[in-house]
Amino acid sequence: MRFRNRFQRFMNHRAPANGRYKPTCYEHAANCYTHAFLIVPAIVGSALLHRLSDDCWEKVTAWIYGMGLCALFIVSTVFHIVSWKKSHLRTVEHCFHMCDRMVIYFFIAASYTPWLNLRELGPLASHMRWFIWLMAAGGTIYVFLYHEKYKVVELFFYLTMGFSPALVVTSMVRHSCIILVTSLNS
Structure with missing residues (x-):
């Protein structure tokens, strides 16, 4: 109990079922x-990935991943600053929260892009590339239409x-086994 009282100022109350989490000033x-601290390393890392790429496909993949990473930290930093210091601008805060x-x-789709694009993962990988980006688009539309209404659905999108x-790993293992058996038979 003493621990809880000592650190009470760092803690907040639970979010209501269909309400937004309210961070404390310290959390803000x-x-x-x-988030702001990681913007510059994300930009530098993205530039290095792009520069170290050997071919066009690697450059495009590095660009996609780098843009996803940089966008994540930039948009999140702006949202948290607006939410912390300009919370009286409800419309602006709501817009940045959705963004x-x-x-x-x-970012989830961009983080899978290098793995799905640059490795031979079997036939399922080509379908998974599209599925991940369609899920990102679907999640974006969901947030735009139902922001903060059905948190379980949003969690389902993230987890899916x-x-x-x-699933690509199972396809990759099966594909590798087929290649191994074929090479042993010849």
């Missing part, structure tokens, strides 16, 4: 600083996008 500051959620979908590329 931590979100702003940690923050939307960019998460695109996060775990569905694991």
